[in-house]
Amino acid sequence: MHILVTGGAGYIGSHTCVVLLEAGHEVSVLDNLCNSSAEALRRVEAITGRSLRFVEGDIRDPAKLAQALEGGVEAVIHFAALKAVGESCEQPLAYFDNNISGTIALMQAMEAKGVPRLVFSSSATVYGEAKTNPVDEQAPLSVTNPYGRTKLVMEQLIGDWSASQSGASAVLLRYFNPVGAHPSGRIGEDPQGEPNNLMPYVAQVAVGRRERLRVYGNDYPTPDGTGVRDYIHVMDLARAHVRAVEYAAGNRGCRAFNLGTGRGYSVLEVITAFEEATGRLVPYDIEARRPGDVAALTADPSLAQVELGWRAELDIAAMCEDAWRWQSGNPEGYA
Numbered sequence: 001m002h003i004l005v006t007g008g009a010g011y012i013g014s015h016t017c018v019v020l021l022e023a024g025h026e027v028s029v030l031d032n033l034c035n036s037s038a039e040a041l042r043r044v045e046a047i048t049g050r051s052l053r054f055v056e057g058d059i060r061d062p063a064k065l066a067q068a069l070e071g072g073v074e075a076v077i078h079f080a081a082l083k084a085v086g087e088s089c090e091q092p093l094a095y096f097d098n099n100i101s102g103t104i105a106l107m108q109a110m111e112a113k114g115v116p117r118l119v120f121s122s123s124a125t126v127y128g129e130a131k132t133n134p135v136d137e138q139a140p141l142s143v144t145n146p147y148g149r150t151k152l153v154m155e156q157l158i159g160d161w162s163a164s165q166s167g168a169s170a171v172l173l174r175y176f177n178p179v180g181a182h183p184s185g186r187i188g189e190d191p192q193g194e195p196n197n198l199m200p201y202v203a204q205v206a207v208g209r210r211e212r213l214r215v216y217g218n219d220y221p222t223p224d225g226t227g228v229r230d231y232i233h234v235m236d237l238a239r240a241h242v243r244a245v246e247y248a249a250g251n252r253g254c255r256a257f258n259l260g261t262g263r264g265y266s267v268l269e270v271i272t273a274f275e276e277a278t279g280r281l282v283p284y285d286i287e288a289r290r291p292g293d294v295a296a297l298t299a300d301p302s303l304a305q306v307e308l309g310w311r312a313e314l315d316i317a318a319m320c321e322d323a324w325r326w327q328s329g330n331p332e333g334y335a
């Protein structure tokens with residue numbers, strides 16, 4: 001298939017481009033590089049020995065979208081979004097505009113060109129404060145911040161749009177906590193400024209770029225008191241997108257799938273796993289809870305196994321080793 005990947009220069013998008021190219025698909029990327037570097041795409045080409053087409057531009061720009069959808073694009077994988085929860089509380093309109101208006105513009109352009117398949121990057125954030133773990137796709141949906149609201153609204157808009165188009169199909173992929181990097185260490189997560197997320201912070205402490213990790217709370221109702229999450233290797237996530245785009249080609253309608261391992265790790269367990277996998281020490285301090293954090297969130301990923309024929313294969317040791325190979329080989333990211 002010829003697949004347009006919006007946000008393909010970003011963290012998850014670049015890894016997905018590798019897997020798509022290796023599976024024999026043709027890839028076009030539309031990205032405005034607001035949170036990424038074109039260097040990631042050059043490295044995708046170097047890893048795979050294949051080339052992709054890159055259109056630099058914004059998903060809210062109809063001319064750029066039309067250009068990106070040229071050449072017989074048959075499906076779109078839509079990663080392009082702003083994703084920082086804290087920033088979304090300070091600038092909700094920027095998030096509504098970029099994420100929601102951008103997704104509407106994308107669907108309009110797809111409809112105009114007759115492109116029927118859409119795979120969408122959603123998030124476990126749509127489960128809000130889950131009452132029980134693990135959560136399956138039937139769990140009630142709610143939002144706790146403007147970023148989460150954009151994901152929930154986009155899921156709903158995509159559902160309505162795909163229902164209105166005969167022959168259209170949409171797959172909503174709810175990621176739990178993506179971590180790790182390509183095993184080559186040549187592409188990985190390159191957060192701008194101070195990382196918000198645990199694994200890049202841990203890796204930056206280990207490489208000496210940051211002094212100590214702040215562990216946000218050890219008084220949660222979890223086995224060791226620290227927050228529990230379902231970390232998933234970005235290469236497993238990337239493989240799921242290939243399955244999802246193939247599923248969309250064979251199934252109509254709109255379906256949501258959880259993408260996680262089904263196994264939770266606490267913050268302290270992640271630190272220990274990272275130290276064991278890399279031989280590096282990760283000094284930390286226990287601090288107050290971070291506002292908005294939930295105690296635990298883990299996936300029931302069985303629907304993806306049944307319907308997509310996908311399940312996560314890489315364990316926490318591989319996640320830490322690969323995150324470290326990327327971080328230690330590229331201490332300043334792509335800079």
Ligand code: NAD
Pocket residue numbers: 006007008009010011012013030031032033034035036037057058059060078079080081082083098102121122123124175176177178
């Ligand atoms: P990322 O910031 O690395 O990638 C997003 C890419 O989209 C970047 O390359 C950015 O430049 C581009 N982009 C943003 N707005 C754009 C616009 N208006 N036009 C064109 N390009 C634009 O983030 P990521 O971690 O790779 O996340 C990819 C997707 O997965 C996002 O939709 C995110 O919300 C979702 N997601 C991420 C996580 C996570 O923890 N990383 C968890 C759940 C869901």
Ligand code: UFG
Pocket residue numbers: 083085123124125126148176177196197198199201213214215216217226227228229267290293297
């Ligand atoms: N944590 C720390 N110190 C840090 C960073 C994180 O102790 O420096 C802890 C958090 O308190 C939490 C765990 O590590 O217990 C994981 O935190 P992350 O920030 O890595 O991930 P979150 O689960 O908070 O956030 C992720 C995505 C969001 C999404 C959210 C909803 O990054 O985009 O899941 O499920 F909205």
